[in-house]
Amino acid sequence: MTAKFDFARVTQTTVRDLVEIFGPSGVSVDREKVTAYSKDEVALHLWDKEYTADVVCFAENTEQISDLMRYANDKKIPVTPRGAGTGLSGGAVPAFCGIELSLERMNKILEFDMENLTITVEPGVVTAEINKAAADHGLLYAGDPCSGDASFIGGNVAENAGGNKVVKYGPTGNHVLGMEVVLPDGSVTWFGGKRRKDVTGYDFVHLMVGSEGTLGIVTKIILRLLPSSSFVVDLLVPFADVKSAIKAVPAIMTEGKSIPSSIEFIDKQSMLLTEEYLRTKFPFSNEADAHLILQYEGNERERLADEIEKIGDICLKQGALEVFVADNRTVKDKLWKGRKSVAEAVWAHAPIQVSNEDVVIPASAVADFMRELDDICHGAGVKYAAYGHLGDGNMHVTLYLEGETPGWREIIGDVRQKLYTIVIKLEGTLTGEHGVGLKRAAYISQFLDDAQIDLIRRVKLAFDPNNILNPGKIVPWE
Ligand SMILES: Cc1cc2nc3c(=O)[nH]c(=O)nc-3n(C[C@H](O)[C@H](O)[C@H](O)COP(=O)(O)OP(=O)(O)OC[C@H]3O[C@@H](n4cnc5c(N)ncnc54)[C@H](O)[C@@H]3O)c2cc1C
Numbered sequence: 001m002t003a004k005f006d007f008a009r010v011t012q013t014t015v016r017d018l019v020e021i022f023g024p025s026g027v028s029v030d031r032e033k034v035t036a037y038s039k040d041e042v043a044l045h046l047w048d049k050e051y052t053a054d055v056v057c058f059a060e061n062t063e064q065i066s067d068l069m070r071y072a073n074d075k076k077i078p079v080t081p082r083g084a085g086t087g088l089s090g091g092a093v094p095a096f097c098g099i100e101l102s103l104e105r106m107n108k109i110l111e112f113d114m115e116n117l118t119i120t121v122e123p124g125v126v127t128a129e130i131n132k133a134a135a136d137h138g139l140l141y142a143g144d145p146c147s148g149d150a151s152f153i154g155g156n157v158a159e160n161a162g163g164n165k166v167v168k169y170g171p172t173g174n175h176v177l178g179m180e181v182v183l184p185d186g187s188v189t190w191f192g193g194k195r196r197k198d199v200t201g202y203d204f205v206h207l208m209v210g211s212e213g214t215l216g217i218v219t220k221i222i223l224r225l226l227p228s229s230s231f232v233v234d235l236l237v238p239f240a241d242v243k244s245a246i247k248a249v250p251a252i253m254t255e256g257k258s259i260p261s262s263i264e265f266i267d268k269q270s271m272l273l274t275e276e277y278l279r280t281k282f283p284f285s286n287e288a289d290a291h292l293i294l295q296y297e298g299n300e301r302e303r304l305a306d307e308i309e310k311i312g313d314i315c316l317k318q319g320a321l322e323v324f325v326a327d328n329r330t331v332k333d334k335l336w337k338g339r340k341s342v343a344e345a346v347w348a349h350a351p352i353q354v355s356n357e358d359v360v361i362p363a364s365a366v367a368d369f370m371r372e373l374d375d376i377c378h379g380a381g382v383k384y385a386a387y388g389h390l391g392d393g394n395m396h397v398t399l400y401l402e403g404e405t406p407g408w409r410e411i412i413g414d415v416r417q418k419l420y421t422i423v424i425k426l427e428g429t430l431t432g433e434h435g436v437g438l439k440r441a442a443y444i445s446q447f448l449d450d451a452q453i454d455l456i457r458r459v460k461l462a463f464d465p466n467n468i469l470n471p472g473k474i475v476p477w478e
Pocket of ligand 1: 041081090145152153156162214217344
């Protein structure tokens with residue numbers, strides 16, 4: 001199925017109409033502002049052209065968004081929702097100009113329900129504020145993307161964000177019970193609610209989760225909270241070689257007889273760049289080719305200590321050089337600041353000639369993937385830094401070139417394609433948590449067959465027959 005769409009441009013009359021909806025302080029055509037809101041964290045030089053909206057609007061409530069969508073649908077003007085703009089796939093980048101819709105002013109925690117163990121929030125609440133609010137009530141919100149200090153919960157829902165606790169608790173979608181949504185024609189509906197079970201109709205909650213702002217605009221979210229553990233211990237485990245670190249994971253899970261809340265991986269290059277970026281040192285950064293970060297939780301101190309000891313022994317048996325236990329706030333904070341800064345550290349080192357990948361490999365094939373990645377990068381003279389959520393097989397690979405290399409786009413593009421070919425051979429997939437967005441839409445047909453791509457287009461058009469909500473994302477359109 002292909003479909004052609006003719007979109008209208010924003011005119012002065014449109015801007016006047018938008019001011020009617022949002023008020024004068026809710027609309028801006030200031031070029032600097034509009035340009036800033038038309039970006040996310042994908043490096044600008046990766047785009048083949050400049051993508052800038054005509055106008056940015058700042059919503060304060062559901063009614064305004066409903067009015068906007070009714071208007072935009074009628075006039076055939078594209079609308080691109082935007083959270084905090086920390087996305088890594090160009091999801092919030094306006095592929096066809098039009099209206100950029102910022103959700104940043106919808107930033108209230110609306111309700112804490114201690115009986116149902118839920119929190120209801122607006123989409124512009126920063127993820128870490130939800131973690132903190134839950135912790136203040138002795139509860140856990142288990143969503144934990146590395147960008148959590150900046151990203152919004154609406155963006156997390158739209159991308160089905162993963163992060164550091166997925167191995168035990170699952171991605172954002174596992175914590176979403178219900179949501180209020182404005183559909184592309186302006187109608188407002190609720191999918192799900194505070195109920196723990198619900199098979200009344202299709203599971204629209206989990207169709208919306210990960211739909212990258214293409215099916216509707218999420219305006220309220222009900223999240224599941226969990227009891228929090230009394231004690232949390234983090235381990236930093238250096239391994240001499242990458243293969244031993246990867247092969248340790250199944251032993252940690254099976255012989256350890258418990259699921260850690262985190263199994264994170266940092267290769268040597270990522271570790272050295274992070275040290276340089278944060279001006280700090282981590283143990284064995286020169287000797288180890290890979291570090292794992294493991295996190296364990298429990299309610300009984302002694303029992304947790306025994307468990308940690310057992311896990312330490314398993315790691316040493318699997319070839320770990322040492323096992324460091326972070327059991328106080330200062331050491332923990334340093335460790336997680338390190339992990340959460342890896343991406344920025346790599347980009348600070350290689351800001352231009354770069355591509356960030358987010359592939360997922362079945363656990364049994366991650367070691368093969370890393371070996372083949374090393375081979376192709378060496379063969380092409382391209383450097384890489386690899387890190388990520390090893391417990392989920394989700395590897396972030398940043399391919400980069402140092403210095404000024406003529407033809408760097410082609411060189412990096414060629415390695416990127418070879419990397420995808422390996423991922424397909426190993427039965428992995430294109431993206432685990434950053435999304436397809438604009439950045440990867442041209443590659444999706446290598447990973448999904450025609451029947452599925454056609455189905456994606458038909459679902460999109462069932463929600464949005466005029467294709468005005470975030471067009472140009474996930475699958476290619478004519
Ligand atoms: C340093 C760094 C570390 C990161 N670490 C992780 C990580 O560990 N795990 C992970 O999963 N991601 C990670 N990311 C990627 C990014 O933070 C996530 O994708 C995050 O969920 C995006 O949220 P946002 O609010 O910034 O969304 P934006 O970038 O603004 O938008 C993302 C998408 O969501 C849509 N959208 C936003 N709000 C709404 C809404 N209310 N309704 C409908 N659609 C909406 C947009 O249209 C867009 O398609 C990282 C990014 C950076 C820069």
